[in-house]
Amino acid sequence: MEADPSDKVFKALADPGRRLLLDRLRAEDGQTLRRLCEDMGMTRQAVAKHLRVLEEASLVVPIRRGREKLHHLNPAPIQEIADRWIGRFDRGRLRALADLKAKLEGDPDG
Amino acid sequence: MEADPSDKVFKALADPGRRLLLDRLRAEDGQTLRRLCEDMGMTRQAVAKHLRVLEEASLVVPIRRGREKLHHLNPAPIQEIADRWIGRFDRGRLRALADLKAKLEGDPDG
DNA sequence: TGATTATGCAACCGTTCGGTTGCGTGTCAA
């Protein structure tokens, strides 16, 4: 039902825990699940679920190394969103905000 | 519990319907609720709920005009995310993707 | 005034989400 491929990325980014995981992988790439569980305040299985969501959004690429699974960050989908989607709201439109503020202040009854 | 002010923005962007509403407001700013309901495939109340989420994320600013409510797009929070958060995953890191691909291809067993 | 229009409010409902517990499987090391 959902054709937009970037939808998974948006949904994956919607959770603060998952954003934290991305931050941690950015700080140190290729960490193991056990390692990523530290200071997350939740069980290993919960973290594994979050990582799975990130994997399905292609934000994290897992590499099996013997009995452990190294998680690698893939920033490409985020850049894609920044370029394709957020780029639409370019800085030129930010001028509209000033206009809006002026309108709000000059027309207090709404 | 959630201190991050940008969390609401991420969550608001997580729904494709809400992203569509932002797109429509980008195409034509200051639309009424009734207008925004057209071709959304859901009831007015559902659209109103989505708009409320966008308002609480400061992505949409409503202005009452008599009995109707004009919805104005505020791209600032999106730019904020693009600058503050997505900016961390700068293009320099995209080189890591090539390295990762090489690693995956050169080490097929994972 | 009275009908119509634009919106708000609230209860309700099925599904998804974030998290847990419990158990199974494969890998490494003594």
Place this chain on the structure above:
DNA sequence: TTGACACGCAACCGAACGGTTGCATAATCA
């Protein structure tokens, strides 16, 4: 070979989500 370690799988649970229906309220117009 045995035990510990890293991980996967699945059932379960409460809360949040996306959407509906029904009714109330305020502004406009004939």
